[in-house]
Amino acid sequence: MKGLLYLEDGTIYIGEGIGKKGTSVGELVFNTSTTGYEEVLTDPSYAGQVINMCYPFIGNYGVNNAHKESSRSYARGIVVKSICDTPSNYLSQKSLNEFLKEENIVGVCGLDTRSITKKIRNFGSMKCVISNEDLSIHEIKEIMLSQGKENLVQQVSVDCTRHIKGEAVKIAVLDFGVKKSIIKDLTKRGCEVTIFPYNSFYDEIMSINPDGVLLSNGPGDPKDVLHSVQEVKKLIDKVPIFGVCLGHQILTLALGGNTYKMKFGHRGGNHGVYDIEKDKAYITSQNHGYAVEAESLKDLDVVVTHINLNDRTIEGIRHKSLPVFSVQFHPEGAPGPTDTSYLFDKFIKCAGERL
Incomplete structure (x- = not known):
C-alpha cells in the first residue's frame, strides 16, 4: 500500500x-x-x-x-x-x-x-x-x-497513585510520562517508589513524607502544565528534588527561570554533554524540543552544571544551597549510554541525608 x-x-x-x-x-x-x-x-x-x-x-x-x-x-x-x-x-x-x-x-x-x-x-x-x-x-x-491543541502530559501520566515497595529511601515520582527505566533505576537501588499523577497537589505528595521527589520526563511544552509548576514551587525548600528532561524544565520554571521551544530539539543516543563540576564530558541520551533560557537564570540562586557540547544549551542546573537539581538529558539511557546514572546515586544520597 x-x-x-x-x-x-x-x-x-x-x-x-x-x-x-x-x-x-x-x-x-x-x-x-x-x-x-x-x-x-x-x-x-x-x-x-x-x-x-x-x-x-x-x-x-x-x-x-x-x-x-x-x-x-x-x-x-x-x-x-x-x-x-x-x-x-x-x-x-x-x-x-x-x-x-x-x-x-x-x-x-x-x-x-x-x-x-x-x-x-x-x-x-x-x-x-x-x-x-x-x-x-x-x-x-x-x-x-x-x-x-492537546494536553499531551495528561495522555501519558498515570491516573491514580501507584506504589512500589522498597527498603531504602522513599521517593515520590511526579509522572509527566515517566519511562520504565527511570523507575527501574530507582528500585534497583532499593528505593520505595510512589508514582503520582502529574496534576497532584503538594499536600498529596507530602502526605507520604517522601525523602525525595523526582520530576520525570514527558512530552510537550512545560508551560502547558503550570499547575505542576506551582506545586513544585512549594516543594523546593521542603525536600530534595531531581528533575529529568521535562522535569528539568518544570523545575526551572518553578525556580523563576524561563524555557523556550528549540528549532528542532535533541533526540538520539549520541549527544555530548559537559559536566562542569566534574570537568568531564559524557555522551547522553536525549529527547526534548524545549530548553532552559540561560539569560533567565542570571539573577536566581541557580548554578549551571551541564552544557551541551554541540549548541551550548543548558543541560543541567542545581540550586546554590538546597538539594535541588535537574538535567535535560536522560541518565537512564534507554536507548543510549548510561554513563550519567551517577546522578541517581547523587539524588538518593541527598534523599538519604534527609532521613
Missing part, C-alpha cells in the same frame, strides 16, 4: 505504507539513534510526534517487548528509509512491522529520511500528516487543519 508524509509547508513525500493502516497528525521530529527503536517508540515523551529515523536501516534485530518504556506507544507515526522484515536476533519475537501494527503506529518507509532531516534542521520541527490510506491531498489538508 502507498504511504504518504505531508508537511504543513506543503511538501509531500511518497513511499510505502507500513504498520497500522490509518492516518494521524503530529509534530515531525528526527532521531539520530542507530538502535533502540523499541525504546524510542514506547517512550511517552514522543506523544504527539511522528519520528523520522535518521539511520537508514531499521528493524534488523526485531522486537522482543523487553525494552518497552511504557505499556503502549504514544507516538503518532514513524518514517524510515528501509525496514527489515526478516530480523536476525536470538531474542527477537516479532518484526518491527508486526510491532507497529500491535501498537497502532502508522508508518511509511522508502522515503529519503536524510532529506527530511535536513529540512527539519533548516526550517524547524513542523506539523505533519502521515498516512498509508488512499486519501486525496485535499482530505489530508482538512485532517491537518482539524487537529487542535
